[in-house]
Amino acid sequence: MSLLTVNGLSVHSPDGRALVRDLSFSIGPGERLGLIGESGSGKSLTALAIMGLLPAGMTVSGSVVLDAPGMPATEVVGAPSRRLDRLRGRAATTVFQEPLTALDPLMRVGRQVAEPLRRWRGLRGAALREATLSALTEVRLSDPERIARAYPHEISGGQRQRVAIAMALACEPALLIADEPTTALDVSVQADVLSLLANLIAARGMSLLFITHDLAVVAGVTDRVLVMRDGTAVESGTVLDIVTAPREPYTRDLVDSARTFDEALNRRKP
Numbered sequence: 001m002s003l004l005t006v007n008g009l010s011v012h013s014p015d016g017r018a019l020v021r022d023l024s025f026s027i028g029p030g031e032r033l034g035l036i037g038e039s040g041s042g043k044s045l046t047a048l049a050i051m052g053l054l055p056a057g058m059t060v061s062g063s064v065v066l067d068a069p070g071m072p073a074t075e076v077v078g079a080p081s082r083r084l085d086r087l088r089g090r091a092a093t094t095v096f097q098e099p100l101t102a103l104d105p106l107m108r109v110g111r112q113v114a115e116p117l118r119r120w121r122g123l124r125g126a127a128l129r130e131a132t133l134s135a136l137t138e139v140r141l142s143d144p145e146r147i148a149r150a151y152p153h154e155i156s157g158g159q160r161q162r163v164a165i166a167m168a169l170a171c172e173p174a175l176l177i178a179d180e181p182t183t184a185l186d187v188s189v190q191a192d193v194l195s196l197l198a199n200l201i202a203a204r205g206m207s208l209l210f211i212t213h214d215l216a217v218v219a220g221v222t223d224r225v226l227v228m229r230d231g232t233a234v235e236s237g238t239v240l241d242i243v244t245a246p247r248e249p250y251t252r253d254l255v256d257s258a259r260t261f262d263e264a265l266n267r268r269k270p
């Protein structure tokens with residue numbers, strides 16, 4: 001059984017436009033799938049539908065089943081929010097493009113990272129403090145004591161995204177959904193954050209749904225790719241298949257415009 005099974009997922013806007021159409025895919029334990037497509041192709045709405053977080057007024061049909069270890073398999077579509085609250089963070093969690101969306105501007109970073117550790121792992125006092133600093137160290141933040149004392153605006157964009165990743169991983173989720181997690185960062189720190197994410201996912205054996213418009217980025221992080229256009233899947237396959245033999249003209253364009261996919265492929269382990 002897969003960890004995530006999406007079957008015939010469709011999302012319609014309040015005025016009836018089909019924004020995601022009949023999308024089906026699955027992700028097994030430890031698998032890493034890239035969702036790639038140009039702006040507006042429906043990638044983010046797919047992620048939101050999986051988390052049960054679509055904007056009010058949108059209608060969703062089809063099926064999204066999350067079946068994480070130690071939790072009952074759950075149909076997300078139509079589930080009451082109370083049931084989804086128990087899944088979010090644990091079965092699946094999200095890192096978004098803009099780390100400030102995950103962070104409270106008025107709360108010190110340490111308290112924010114501590115919160116999921118307290119809630120999910122039941123840690124308190126010195127153990128909680130130690131786990132918070134170790135979570136910040138794990139995302140390769142040097143001087144974690146200073147970062148823990150800082151407010152989000154007092155640290156850099158790259159550091160904020162590392163903090164957001166630390167918070168997401170604190171709940172030990174089975175599936176991480178990363179929606180353009182490096183797009184808002186300076187080019188100089190994009191590669192660092194990407195390799196951090198790839199290493200953490202591999203070390204923990206987590207599953208990954210990685211959303212991007214950039215094939216070069218996805219090539220370095222995922223095993224398989226699903227190409228989306230206008231809300232539908234137009235092609236899917238292994239990263240190597242898609243890069244070396246794209247079948248659809250749209251995919252070919254994506255391959256052609258992938259800035260540095262050669263470089264990214266070279267980074268992949270054989």
Ligand SMILES: Nc1ncnc2c1ncn2[C@@H]1O[C@H](COP(=O)(O)OP(=O)(O)OP(=O)(O)O)[C@@H](O)[C@H]1O
Nearest residue numbers: 013019037038039040041042043044045046055213
């Ligand atoms: N709240 C909303 N109300 C109405 N339409 C929306 C809403 N959010 C997204 N859309 C539309 O749904 C379509 C898919 O949007 P989505 O954000 O999933 O695309 P995307 O592939 O993630 O693009 P990007 O890479 O720019 O984030 C787009 O046409 C978008 O305009």
